[in-house]
Every structure is written in structure tokens, then in C-alpha cells.
Amino acid sequence: MSKNRYRNKAPYSTLHPDARHWTRKGNSWKQKIGYDTEDEAWEFLEQNPKLKTMGERPYFCELCSKWHIGRLHK
Secondary structure, X not given: OOOXXXXXXXXXXXXXXXXXXEEEEOXXXXXXXXXXXXXXXXXXXXXXXXXXXXXXXXXXEOOOOEEEEEOOOO
């Protein structure tokens, strides 16, 4: 068997993990960056105005109890 077999990087082997905590990067999943306070998240957005114009904003993640930057869709 080949040592370079495909490994599904989705957490818990699910096809759609919780979008509040994970983001899709190509064919794999990546954990979003967590900020300890809301002020730290807003400071990051002030340094990246392009994200701010796209509608990104800080929100509290209930899975890891940290703040992430993104768009929540209901």
C-alpha cells in the first residue's frame, strides 16, 4: 500500500463541521483563529479594512469560548 494515501482532514470525519469554528481551505478544513477578547478581534479588523468591507465582524464561538471573525448565516 502507498504511504501517501488520502486522509480526510474534516474534524470527526464529518462532511460539514460547525461553520462557527471551522473554515474550508481548499480540500481540507482549518480551525478559525480565536481571540480571547472582543477588543482583540476588533483590533485585528481595524488592521485589515478589506475584511471589514466584506461584512466580516467578531462573534462569540460557543464551542471554544473565544471570539472569531466571520459572517454568521442563520
